[in-house]
Every structure is written in structure tokens, then in C-alpha cells.
Amino acid sequence: MGTGSTRPTSLHDYKVRASLLLKDLGSPETARATRAAERMRALPFFASLSLGEVLARRDTVKHKHGLTVIAREAGHPTWTELKHALEDSDAPLPGLDTRAFFQQSRGVFLNRWFSTYAEAALSLKAHGGFLFPFRHQCFICEADFLQALGIDAQDADWDRLGRDWVRPLDRAAKERLETKLVSLGYGGAHVQR
Numbered sequence: 001m002g003t004g005s006t007r008p009t010s011l012h013d014y015k016v017r018a019s020l021l022l023k024d025l026g027s028p029e030t031a032r033a034t035r036a037a038e039r040m041r042a043l044p045f046f047a048s049l050s051l052g053e054v055l056a057r058r059d060t061v062k063h064k065h066g067l068t069v070i071a072r073e074a075g076h077p078t079w080t081e082l083k084h085a086l087e088d089s090d091a092p093l094p095g096l097d098t099r100a101f102f103q104q105s106r107g108v109f110l111n112r113w114f115s116t117y118a119e120a121a122l123s124l125k126a127h128g129g130f131l132f133p134f135r136h137q138c139f140i141c142e143a144d145f146l147q148a149l150g151i152d153a154q155d156a157d158w159d160r161l162g163r164d165w166v167r168p169l170d171r172a173a174k175e176r177l178e179t180k181l182v183s184l185g186y187g188g189a190h191v192q193r
Contacts, residue, residue: 010136011086014074018066025058025066033058040065042072096165096178098132098139100186101149109148112140117166124164131164138166150184 024036037054040046043065046054064079071082112129114120120138124131129140130153143153160173168174181187 011083014070014082014086015067018063018070021069022061022063022066025055025061039069039073042069096181096186098134098165098186101132101141101145109141109145111142111145114138114140121164121167129163130158131166133166149186151181151186155180 021036021039024032025040027033027036033055034051037051037058040054040061041049041051046065049057067079071077071079074082076082076085112120112123112127113134114123115137117133117138120131120140123129124140127140129142130146131138131140146153155177157170157173157177160170161168161177162170165174
């Protein structure tokens with residue numbers, strides 16, 4: 001299996017790719033195993049070996065080797081550096097930082113959580129609410145949750161953007177709301193309340 005057409009978005013995705021690489025290397029299918037052996041040659045230890053020699057040593061290849069190959073394919077010299085890069089990508093950016101929504105206990109609210117935007121969008125359409133991103137997931141909250149945070153859930157811009165922060169219908173409405181939310185302390189570049 002190659003690196004694929006979609007870029008992994010989480011550490012878990014990269015780990016899965018490393019496992020698939022090792023599975024391919026151990027495959028009885030010659031073409032599949034040869035492609036994986038070629039990828040393993042990205043490591044200095046394997047670089048000087050022929051494809052046949054890499055295949056002959058495939059039983060000695062460890063998971064850490066697969067992780068390093070995947071890191072190099074992602075543009076990082078080591079697995080540790082890839083991990084740090086992903087952790088840094090979770091750092092708050094200027095603009096809305098939804099992690100700040102959960103920093104203080106403001107009561108008990110049941111938010112709906114989703115691993116993909118597609119699932120969240122279907123739930124938003126069927127059951128309403130307000131859709132937001134959270135790291136590599138999405139969640140939908142109700143107006144009461146926003147109001148407990150001091151956010152005006154009745155602001156007309158929520159309806160203009162379709163109550164979907166990820167794919168807003170009206171970008172100008174999102175920008176206006178973002179300015180208001182950041183001023184309340186929910187911005188990545190601002191001190192949280």
C-alpha cells in the first residue's frame with residue numbers, strides 16, 4: 001500500500017499506516033511486498049540493501065521501523081518529530097478555539113460528538129443545534145450550552161451561517177461571530193477567562 005491520496009490527520013492515522021506498511025511487507029503477494037520493501041529503504045539501515053535482501057530480512061523489521069518510514073514520508077526525519085509536529089498543530093491558532101469552551105465547568109450539558117464532519121452534519125440537519133470543530137472531531141451543542149458560556153445563542157448571525165462553524169453558509173456572519181467569541185476570551189491567541 002502506498003502513502004495514499006489523503007493525508008492522515010491524527011497520530012492514530014499515521015500508526016495505522018505504519019501497521020499497513022508492515023502488513024504489506026509480510027504479504028505473500030510479490031508486488032505488494034516489493035513496494036513495501038522499497039519504502040523501507042528510506043531508512044539508512046535498509047538503504048544499502050537490495051530489495052531481495054530487505055524482503056529476506058522482513059521478519060526482523062519492527063513496528064518502530066514502520067513508524068519511522070511513515071514519519072519520513074510525511075516529511076519528518078523521525079517518529080518523535082512527527083509526533084511533536086502533530087501536537088503543535090493542535091496548538092490554538094488566532095480565532096475561535098473551541099477547547100476553551102470546556103476549560104471551566106459551567107454545569108452539565110450533553111453535547112453530541114462525532115468523529116467525522118459528515119456524521120455531525122447529518123445530525124445537525126436532523127436534530128438541530130450548533131456544530132463546531134474540536135481538534136479532529138466535531139461536536140454539536142444546544143443553545144443552553146452557549147448561553148452558559150456567555151455567548152448570545154440568539155444572535156441572527158448563527159442562522160445566517162447555518163449554525164455550522166465548519167462549513168458556514170455565510171462567511172461574513174462567521175467572521176462577525178468569531179470576533180465576538182474571541183472578545184469573550186474564546187480565542188487561541190487570547191487569554192482564556
